[in-house]
Amino acid sequence: xxxxxxxxTPVGYVVQNWHPCLPKFTIQDEKRMDVLKISGPxxxxxxxxxxxxxxxxxxxxxxxxxxxxxxxxxxxxxFTDTDNFGVSFPMDLDVKxxxxxxxxxxxxxxxxxxxxxxxxxxxxxxxxxxxxGNILDNKLIRSYVKC
Numbered sequence: 001x002x003x004x005x006x007x008x009t010p011v012g013y014v015v016q017n018w019h020p021c022l023p024k025f026t027i028q029d030e031k032r033m034d035v036l037k038i039s040g041p042x043x044x045x046x047x048x049x050x051x052x053x054x055x056x057x058x059x060x061x062x063x064x065x066x067x068x069x070x071x072x073x074x075x076x077x078x079f080t081d082t083d084n085f086g087v088s089f090p091m092d093l094d095v096k097x098x099x100x101x102x103x104x105x106x107x108x109x110x111x112x113x114x115x116x117x118x119x120x121x122x123x124x125x126x127x128x129x130x131x132x133g134n135i136l137d138n139k140l141i142r143s144y145v146k147c
Contacts, residue, residue: 003103005096012100014038014107023053023111027100034058035097038067038104040111048074053108055089055101065089067105085109 003012010030017024023040037060040053048071055065070084071077087105089098 001103001107003100005099011096012103014100014104016107023108025104025107027055027097027104029100030096035100036064040108064093065101067101067108069108083109 001014002010003014005011012030012035013028013032015026015028017026021042025038026034027036027038029035035058037056037058038053039056039060041051050071051069053067054063055067056063066086066088068086070086072082072084076082085105085108087101089101093101
């Protein structure tokens with residue numbers, strides 16, 4: 001997928017890599033140069049625990065962050081279609097790569113089968129951050145994820 005911020009200006013890409021068992025992705029910058037790798041679990045649905053996708057350096061040796069589907073409790077998981085996702089990354093990561101990480105989270109939402117939010121926006125997801133103390137450098141940023 002291509003991540004744009006503002007709309008029309010690509011800031012990065014999330015590329016799904018083939019693997020026989022694991023969901024794997026590469027995060028690329030606007031020049032399509034590899035920046036980070038993401039590796040998920042073999043079984044992407046889990047009961048009573050979070051499902052974690054580890055964000056790693058290019059050599060896949062050190063963990064630099066995580067995208068996780070957070071376990072909400074049995075009742076909420078069983079009787080609603082609401083999911084909670086968390087994204088963690090280093091504070092000093094480039095603001096454009098932070099936006100691409102959010103886009104990677106949306107791609108993982110699609111893989112886990114929660115695609116209703118995409119359909120609601122006709123194929124585009126709009127992420128608005130809070131201008132007071134947000135994770136994207138204290139700016140109001142609208143990121144569009146083009147699928």
